Structure formats: C-alpha cells, structure tokens
Amino acid sequence: MAISFQPTAWPLYVWLSILVAIPGITLLYDLVTWLRMPPGPTPLPFVGNKFQLPKKQPWIQFEKWSKVYGPIFTIWIGRRPTVVISDPVIASELMEARSSKYSSRPRMVAMGEILWDGASVLVQPYGKGWSTRRKLLHMALTPKALRLYKPVQEAEASRLAYGLLHRPTDWVKLIETFTSSVVFCVAYGHRIDSLGAQVIRRRFEFMQYSASLNVPGKYLVETFPVLKYVPDFLAPWKREIKQHGKEEAEENMALVDVVQQDVARAEASGGSKADVPDSLCKMLLELRETSGIPLSDRDFSFIPASLFGAGSDTTASTLCSAFLALITHPETLQAAHAELDAVIGTERTPTFDDEANLPYIRALAKEVLRWRPVAVLGGTPHASTEDDHYEGYYIPAGTTILGNSWAINLNEEYYPNPHHFNPLRFLDEELAVKAKNPFGPLGKPHPSKSGHSSFGWGRRICPGANLATNSLYIALAKLLWAYDILPIEGRHYDTFAYTEGFNIRPQEFECIVRVRSESHRRVLERESKEAEAFLEKFTPFGE
Structure with missing residues (x-):
C-alpha cells in the first residue's frame, strides 16, 4: 500500500502523535538543559518557577535559595533560564x-523595542550600536571631565546644606533637588532649583512608566515577541506604549535644542561657545x-538623557539610606564628626581637596553603597551571547544573568556581621586596627578595587558610577x-523597610536634622552665597 505524504491524507492518529511529540521533545530538551545548568528550585514544565517567585522583594528569596543551592543557581521564567549569582568572585x-x-x-520587547525603539543604551544588546553610545557617554565621564564637574557638585552640595537650615523636615526633597540639579548641570548646563520644574516632573514620569513595563509577566509580548507586529489599531496596549515613547523622545530632543539655542545666543551676542557652560x-x-556621530537626532538625544536615570534617583536613594544608617548606628555619626572636626575645623565646609584626608567619610560612603544597594538585583540584567561552562555547569547562549547585589553585599564571607553598618570595613587594615574595630575581621578580599560591586560589572558597569560617587x-x-x-526619641526604625522595584530606597521616615552650632550656621550661610554666585551661569529650568 502506498503511503501518502500529503498532510491532508494523514489519519488522525498521525496528527495526535505529532501533537504529543512536539511538546514531548520540547520537554525533553528543557530537561536535559536543566540537568546541565547550575542547580536551583525545581521548575514546572513550560511554566518554570513562576509560582515560586515572590511578588515582593524577590532578592530576599534569592538570597535564601543561594544558601540552599549555592552561590550560583538557576531559576526559570517559563522556558527561559536565569542564572542568579550571589558571590562577588563568581560575578567578577x-x-x-x-x-x-x-x-x-535579555530581550525587553515592551520597554526596549516598543517604548524606546532601541534608542536607549540601557537595554541595547551587545553590538556596534551599543558600543557607539557607550563610547560617547564615557567621553563625558573621563577623569578629566569629572574634575570639571566637581565645582558644580561642591556648589550644589553647599546649597543642599544651607537648605536644611530652613527646611530640616524636607530633607528628602532637598536631596532629590541636589542630585537632579547636579545631573542636569552636567548633562545640559542648566540647574534645577525646585522639583516643581516641569522638566523634572516629566523625567520622573518617564522613569516610572518605563519601570512599569519591566515587570515579568505583565505583557504577553515578552513571551511571544511576534505580538509586537500586531497593528496598533488591534493592540491598544502597544499604541499606549508607543505614545509614551514618542513623548519621551520629544522631551529629550527639546533639551538638546535648549543647548543649541544657548550656543546660538552666545555667538549672536558677540561671544563664543566657551561662554556656554560645559556639559555632556x-x-x-x-x-x-x-x-x-552616526545617530539620528532622536537617538542622539537619548545619550545625555540617560545620565538622569544613572545618577540622579539612584544617588538620592543612597543618601536616604545614609540617613537611615546614621540614625540607627549613632556611633558612625560620632566618628564622622570627630574626623571632620580634626581635619576641617569649624571655619569652612569640606571640599574635594580634603577627600584624601577624610578616610572615614570615604569609607562611610562606600559602606552605604554596600549596606543597602539601590540596584538591588545588580541593575538591568546581563545576557550571555555564547554557550559557556562554569565549574562544570552549562550556561547556554541567551541565558539571563542576574548579580543579586543584596546577597553579594551581605555575603558574610566578605562582610562579617553584614547587616551592621560599619564603615571601618573600608578603612585600610592599619587604620582599622587603630580604630579598634569591634566587629571582627574584615572578611575575604573583594575582587573589586572599590571593595563592593554596587554599580554593576564589566562592560555594563554604570557609566555614571564615578560621578555618583x-x-x-x-x-x-x-x-x-x-x-x-x-x-x-522612642521611634522604631526598620532597616529592612524598603520600597519595591528594581531600584529601592527606604520607605519614608522622619528624623531630626539639627545644625551643630551657630558657628556652623554662619559658615553655611556664607558658603551658600558663594555657591549661588558660582551657579548663576547655569540658568535654571522653570516650573
């Protein structure tokens, strides 16, 4: 009997066999891959570990799993593996x-492709387009460029310190104004005097919206990328995302236009470009x-705009954590005051020229970054582009890689008593001995020169790390x-009460911010006037 190869002639049992075979072969392939990869919680077929992942603070569950499965383990989101790293040496x-x-x-369809249309350096895959943008961004953040920005940072910090004299309960808003103004001075040569400025309100709106897209499972297009090609009139969710992307791009290009107009105005009045404040x-x-520069106006505008996300909100969140650390570990405030009084005195405030002589203040800044990392899951995830092996485990190309900064920064092998805020960890051994460090040995050496990895790793490390530091x-x-x-007095402060999301900060709390003396007050008033005079050339964005 002749066998027909026309599908329409196949009997029902052949079709049923195919329908069973396809998922069966897929499941077998996934099983073999799962057995070869780093261990982890057992996934369900086709679903993965979706029902085991907590909706809140997943980094804490990841830390618990690291104690069960080891410092490198695998979780599955559907059929897509994610390798989670909890040790700084493995991450390095x-x-x-x-x-x-x-x-x-990893491919981020909703945020990276539909919202930003590949324009943002944050989510671009490794390749020429990303390399071009990264190179341009780094040109404005060289050591030489960072030295040019220090007078701006000093002046803005003086404004912040003075502002607290009159608004001590508004310390969060004043901190956010400080970090936003520094970034806008560096990016565009204009300062921020108030969070009510429209440009800042819009910037925060864009950040919040893009973060809302980066929620696992929220959009089916992440599982089935082909849905991005559905016509807009059939996909209102897609139309909404594109509209937000259009508005953000228009705002970015408008900011570039502001700088172009600054230059044109200076030249028209008989001056030159040199009369316009330096900026990225x-x-x-x-x-x-x-x-x-081989970029469209739209793509070009995203480069200076990217500094805001990299250096404003994150630095503000870190300073909020510093306040929480200081009020829950009062011995650190006393030690900081002792060093500052001995080195600086009471006739002026510290500057960058004093940094080398203030090792405890530098150590305190590092400890804040370690103790409560803002990018708690290591920032935007990495992805592998080639098959690889580590310690006998298979890591296939296309695997998402997460450095769990929470677990890494609280790893007891590197940071004994890790939840205790202790700047002495970051003093060199001789100074730590002199300080009679009561919290035991400093732990194993960290692979990073900074002693922590809160800004990420490798070629994807935060480009604004030194500016933020x-x-x-x-x-x-x-x-x-x-x-x-x-x-x-009498108030309980929870050092684990933090917001949700990929970037975290302490939940709102109140504290006492009190000037140390009338002498300190007079210095702040004097230096505030000097700061305002210096910042006059950085005209403010209006409300």
Whole structure:
C-alpha cells in the first residue's frame, strides 16, 4: 500500500502523535538543559518557577535559595533560564573576566523595542550600536571631565546644606533637588532649583512608566515577541506604549535644542561657545559637528538623557539610606564628626581637596553603597551571547544573568556581621586596627578595587558610577560637618523597610536634622552665597 505524504491524507492518529511529540521533545530538551545548568528550585514544565517567585522583594528569596543551592543557581521564567549569582568572585569571573560573552541584555520587547525603539543604551544588546553610545557617554565621564564637574557638585552640595537650615523636615526633597540639579548641570548646563520644574516632573514620569513595563509577566509580548507586529489599531496596549515613547523622545530632543539655542545666543551676542557652560550635550554637539556621530537626532538625544536615570534617583536613594544608617548606628555619626572636626575645623565646609584626608567619610560612603544597594538585583540584567561552562555547569547562549547585589553585599564571607553598618570595613587594615574595630575581621578580599560591586560589572558597569560617587562623598561630607542627624526619641526604625522595584530606597521616615552650632550656621550661610554666585551661569529650568 502506498503511503501518502500529503498532510491532508494523514489519519488522525498521525496528527495526535505529532501533537504529543512536539511538546514531548520540547520537554525533553528543557530537561536535559536543566540537568546541565547550575542547580536551583525545581521548575514546572513550560511554566518554570513562576509560582515560586515572590511578588515582593524577590532578592530576599534569592538570597535564601543561594544558601540552599549555592552561590550560583538557576531559576526559570517559563522556558527561559536565569542564572542568579550571589558571590562577588563568581560575578567578577563571568561578567568581567568573560565580559565578551556576558555583556548583552535579555530581550525587553515592551520597554526596549516598543517604548524606546532601541534608542536607549540601557537595554541595547551587545553590538556596534551599543558600543557607539557607550563610547560617547564615557567621553563625558573621563577623569578629566569629572574634575570639571566637581565645582558644580561642591556648589550644589553647599546649597543642599544651607537648605536644611530652613527646611530640616524636607530633607528628602532637598536631596532629590541636589542630585537632579547636579545631573542636569552636567548633562545640559542648566540647574534645577525646585522639583516643581516641569522638566523634572516629566523625567520622573518617564522613569516610572518605563519601570512599569519591566515587570515579568505583565505583557504577553515578552513571551511571544511576534505580538509586537500586531497593528496598533488591534493592540491598544502597544499604541499606549508607543505614545509614551514618542513623548519621551520629544522631551529629550527639546533639551538638546535648549543647548543649541544657548550656543546660538552666545555667538549672536558677540561671544563664543566657551561662554556656554560645559556639559555632556554641548560636548556631543561639538563632536557631531567636527567628527560626525552616526545617530539620528532622536537617538542622539537619548545619550545625555540617560545620565538622569544613572545618577540622579539612584544617588538620592543612597543618601536616604545614609540617613537611615546614621540614625540607627549613632556611633558612625560620632566618628564622622570627630574626623571632620580634626581635619576641617569649624571655619569652612569640606571640599574635594580634603577627600584624601577624610578616610572615614570615604569609607562611610562606600559602606552605604554596600549596606543597602539601590540596584538591588545588580541593575538591568546581563545576557550571555555564547554557550559557556562554569565549574562544570552549562550556561547556554541567551541565558539571563542576574548579580543579586543584596546577597553579594551581605555575603558574610566578605562582610562579617553584614547587616551592621560599619564603615571601618573600608578603612585600610592599619587604620582599622587603630580604630579598634569591634566587629571582627574584615572578611575575604573583594575582587573589586572599590571593595563592593554596587554599580554593576564589566562592560555594563554604570557609566555614571564615578560621578555618583563624587556626589555622594561631597554631600555626606558637608552634611555631616554641619548637622546632627538623629533618631526621634522612642521611634522604631526598620532597616529592612524598603520600597519595591528594581531600584529601592527606604520607605519614608522622619528624623531630626539639627545644625551643630551657630558657628556652623554662619559658615553655611556664607558658603551658600558663594555657591549661588558660582551657579548663576547655569540658568535654571522653570516650573
């Protein structure tokens, strides 16, 4: 009997066999992959560990799993594996030593492709387009460029310290104004005087909306990317995302136009470009004129705009954690005051020139970054681009890689008594001995020179890390010089009460911010006037 190869002639049992075979083969493939990868909680077929993942604070569950399955384990989101790393040495080995294999991003259809249309350096996959944007961003954040920004950071920190004299209960808003103004001065050459400025309100709206898209399981298009090609009139969810993306791009381009108008105005009045404050946007515009930049106006505008997400909200959140640490660990405030009084005195506030002579303040800034990392899951995840093996485990190409900063920064092998806020960890051994460190040995050496990895790893490390570190140091130095930051008597403070999301900060709390003396007050008033005079050239964005 002849066998027909026409599908329409096949009997029902053949079709049933195919329908059973396809998921069966898929399941077998997934099983073999699962057995070869780092261990982890057992996933369900096709669903993965979806029902085992907590809806709140997943990093804490990840830390618990690391104690069961080891410092590198696998979870599954549907059929997509995610390798979670809880040890700094492993994170450094994969994402730094092997960065050529682990520097891409997982596909983010809703946020990266529909909202931003591939324009943002944050979510771009590893390749030429990402490399071009990264190079341009780094050109404005070289050591030489960072030195140019320090006077701005000092002046803004003086404004912050002075503002607390009159609005001590508004310390969160004043901190957010400080970090926002620093970033806008650096990015566009204009300062921020109030969080009511429209440009800041819009910036926070854009950040919140993009974060809302990056929620696992919220959009079916992440599981079935083909849905991005559904016509807009049949997909209102897609139309809404694209509209938000259009508005953000228009705002970004409008900010570039502001800088172009600044230059044109200076030249028309008989001056030159040199009369316009230096900024990332100004530098990029000059580079585009002389060397050419292979980006559209829209894509170009996303480069200076990316600084806000990298250095404003994150630094503000870190400073909020510093306040929480100081009121729950009062011995650190006393130690900071002792160093500042001995080195600086009472006739002026600290500057960047004092940094080398303020090792405890520098250590305190590092400890804040370690103790409560803002990018609690290591920032935007990495993705592998090649098959690889680590310690006998298989890591296939396309695997999402998460560095769980919470577990890494609280790893007892590297940071004994990790939940205790202890800046002495970051003093060199001789100074720590002199300080009679009561919390035991300093732990195993960390692979990073900074002693922590709160800004990420390898080629995807936060490009604004040094800018943020400088802002953190100068703000802490001036505030600790000027103020007692104290708990309200009888009030309980929960050092684990943090917000949800990929970037976290303490939930709102109240504390006492009190100027240390009338002498300190007079210095703040004098230096505030000097700061305002310096910042006059950075005209403010209006409300």
